[in-house]
Amino acid sequence: MDHTAIISLKNIVVEFDGEQVLRDISLDIHNHEFVTLLGPSGCGKTTTLRIIGGFVAPKSGDVFFDGEKINALPPYKREVNTIFQKYALFPHLDVFENIAFGLRLKKMPNEVVRQRVSEMLELVNLRGYEHKDVDLLSGGQQQRVAIARALINQPKVLLLDEPLGALDLKLRKEMQVELKKIQKNTQVTFIYVTHDQEEALTMSDTVVVMRAGEILQVGTPVDIYNEPRNAFVADFIGESNIIDGIMKKDCLVEFAGRDFVCVDFGFGDHEQVDVVIRPEDIKISEPEKGQISGVVESVIFKGVHYEIRVFACGYHWKIHSTLYEEPGREVGLSVIPDDIHIMHRMEETGNAEV
Amino acid sequence: MLKSKYPAFPYLLFMVIFIVVPLGMVAYFAFTNLNGEFSTANIVEVADYASVIIRSLWMAFVATVISLLLGYPFAYFMARRTTHVRRTMLMLITLPMWMNFLLRTYAWMTILENNGLINRLLKLLGFGTLQLINTQGAVVLGMVYDYLPFMIIPLYTVLIKMDVSVIQAAQDLGGNPFHVFTRVILPLSVPGITTGVTMVFVPAVSTFIISRMLGGGSELMIGDLIEMQFLGNTYNPNLGGAIAFVLMVIILFCMSVMNQFDSDKEEAEEGGVVL
Numbered sequence: 047m048d049h050t051a052i053i054s055l056k057n058i059v060v061e062f063d064g065e066q067v068l069r070d071i072s073l074d075i076h077n078h079e080f081v082t083l084l085g086p087s088g089c090g091k092t093t094t095l096r097i098i099g100g101f102v103a104p105k106s107g108d109v110f111f112d113g114e115k116i117n118a119l120p121p122y123k124r125e126v127n128t129i130f131q132k133y134a135l136f137p138h139l140d141v142f143e144n145i146a147f148g149l150r151l152k153k154m155p156n157e158v159v160r161q162r163v164s165e166m167l168e169l170v171n172l173r174g175y176e177h178k179d180v181d182l183l184s185g186g187q188q189q190r191v192a193i194a195r196a197l198i199n200q201p202k203v204l205l206l207d208e209p210l211g212a213l214d215l216k217l218r219k220e221m222q223v224e225l226k227k228i229q230k231n232t233q234v235t236f237i238y239v240t241h242d243q244e245e246a247l248t249m250s251d252t253v254v255v256m257r258a259g260e261i262l263q264v265g266t267p268v269d270i271y272n273e274p275r276n277a278f279v280a281d282f283i284g285e286s287n288i289i290d291g292i293m294k295k296d297c298l299v300e301f302a303g304r305d306f307v308c309v310d311f312g313f314g315d316h317e318q319v320d321v322v323i324r325p326e327d328i329k330i331s332e333p334e335k336g337q338i339s340g341v342v343e344s345v346i347f348k349g350v351h352y353e354i355r356v357f358a359c360g361y362h363w364k365i366h367s368t369l370y371e372e373p374g375r376e377v378g379l380s381v382i383p384d385d386i387h388i389m390h391r392m393e394e395t396g397n398a399e400v
Numbered sequence: 401m402l403k404s405k406y407p408a409f410p411y412l413l414f415m416v417i418f419i420v421v422p423l424g425m426v427a428y429f430a431f432t433n434l435n436g437e438f439s440t441a442n443i444v445e446v447a448d449y450a451s452v453i454i455r456s457l458w459m460a461f462v463a464t465v466i467s468l469l470l471g472y473p474f475a476y477f478m479a480r481r482t483t484h485v486r487r488t489m490l491m492l493i494t495l496p497m498w499m500n501f502l503l504r505t506y507a508w509m510t511i512l513e514n515n516g517l518i519n520r521l522l523k524l525l526g527f528g529t530l531q532l533i534n535t536q537g538a539v540v541l542g543m544v545y546d547y548l549p550f551m552i553i554p555l556y557t558v559l560i561k562m563d564v565s566v567i568q569a570a571q572d573l574g575g576n577p578f579h580v581f582t583r584v585i586l587p588l589s590v591p592g593i594t595t596g597v598t599m600v601f602v603p604a605v606s607t608f609i610i611s612r613m614l615g616g617g618s619e620l621m622i623g624d625l626i627e628m629q630f631l632g633n634t635y636n637p638n639l640g641g642a643i644a645f646v647l648m649v650i651i652l653f654c655m656s657v658m659n660q661f662d663s664d665k666e667e668a669e670e671g672g673v674v675l
Binding site: 099101120121122126127128130131132134135136137138147148150151152195196199 | 563565566568569570571572573574575576579580583584587588590
């Protein structure tokens with residue numbers, strides 16, 4: 047086990063009604079890190095969080111906290127706190143008492159409680175809301191109360207289960223920045239669950255991509271985006287063109303009917319591979335100047351860029367460009383070797399080595 | 401706006417005929433004498449029966465407390481079972497209510513009688529007999545037996561609707577099972593408790609069948625007293641009306657005290673509606 051890990055999951059298997067929700071998951075989470083569990087719904091990310099929180103018991107495997115095995119420890123004895131999907135504030139208590147809940151249980155003296163609650167209200171920008179009823183708060187405010195309520199216990203790890211899912215886009219962006227700031231200031235380890243890849247890339251130190259109860263890739267946002275381990279990760283993190291290809295030899299791949307120089311090596315001779323190219327990495331030029339040529343099918347204005355579809359060599363290519371292209375026009379497409387990502391074919395079951 | 405008032409008219413009429421008018425008649429009888437003249441003598445006379453009123457309130461109170469203590473854990477565990485088990489349990493507790501009220505109470509008579517089921521069993525085992533019937537205990541038992549479902553159902557309704565994540569949040573914040581119960585589950589079930597208490601206490605305090613059959617008339621209750629004034633040989637509807645009127649005022653007072661516990665919650669709900 048990694049000695050700097052605050053939480054270690056070892057070969058965790060979880061079954062609900064005979065169905066495997068987590069298949070042999072192992073993960074180390076380091077102190078002070080902002081870790082995001084990212085994946086489509088049903089991938090097991092929330093279950094992983096609940097394992098750490100103590101609300102789900104694994105069928106097999108171990109959970110370690112600070113090097114100590116905590117499999118059998120009930121939630122109320124764990125030094126982790128959770129922000130629930132729908133905040134789960136106590137409707138019978140006001141803002142102050144909601145936040146003070148953890149301290150009241152510890153029988154802290156009144157002055158300490160008042161002091162700490164006001165610090166927390168400061169942290170989450172809710173000064174003056176002490177005696178408001180929680181039902182009267184907006185979604186964003188309830189969210190802040192939930193954060194304050196969890197952080198007042200000074201947990202070593204904070205678990206966040208899609209905490210921004212119920213907020214509108216603008217508020218969500220604001221809260222992303224704010225959560226990141228809170229995490230930096232408090233130095234608490236955040237384990238954050240989301241299915242929003244942009245959220246994951248914006249906030250995290252480490253992203254854990256999951257699918258169908260398995261971890262596909264663990265890495266920094268930059269690594270995950272630039273060096274996705276397989277086509278699923280590439281597709282889930284940002285948009286991609288995924289094309290069938292054959293690896294001719296090291297640094298030479300054939301797809302779309304011709305050979306391309308690339309930078310990947312170490313594949314088998316003539317191995318079938320997935321070729322992943324980001325839409326923003328394809329350059330549009332005059333037909334004769336491109337590596338391949340095709341016809342513009344459609345153009346959609348996306349704000350910052352145009353999403354252009356080009357049909358070339360039997361594929362519908364997705365290209366992001368700040369320049370408009372007229373549909374029907376013939377264009378050339380080119381991509382530099384560094385932007386061609388070669389990946390082993392995914393197995394049908396979704397099993398990928400990590 | 402005006403249009404939407406018309407459908408309410410039949411209900412309004414119903415309420416006037418069957419609620420407001422009878423209430424007015426009770427008040428009329430209470431404040432008149434046999435000749436139909438205004439009088440407060442009846443109300444003053446009610447004071448003579450203070451002991452009966454206090455006993456009724458006390459027995460109803462005891463029955464309500466016992467119902468709550470029995471009903472809450474039952475509702476709590478029922479709410480945590482699977483849908484199938486819950487449905488079966490709900491049916492089982494309402495099952496006795498399908499049977500006639502008199503018959504149910506009568507069944508207890510045969511069990512508690514001096515040569516009833518229990519005493520015969522005791523005799524068989526060589527113990528002496530116990531005086532079970534015609535005691536306050538028997539009346540309270542009858543009340544609990546008859547009104548327990550009215551306690552369980554509102555409690556169950558509140559508990560089944562309680563958000564599991566709120567309970568988990570309390571555990572997560574360091575609440576052991578005892579604290580989770582006393583600080584979250586119990587306060588959140590107050591609306592169910594007040595409804596249950598009302599639905600047991602009110603009928604229990606004015607019952608006369610149960611005290612007649614299981615108390616043997618020795619433990620006179622308000623209900624018996626009122627019944628005697630109307631159907632008994634001491635025919636005096638004015639006194640009957642006065643006792644009923646006083647009882648109503650007492651119950652109203654008890655309920656308003658009860659609702660004090662619930663008031664914080666209600667304010668919050670009203671606020672929520674405004675939003």
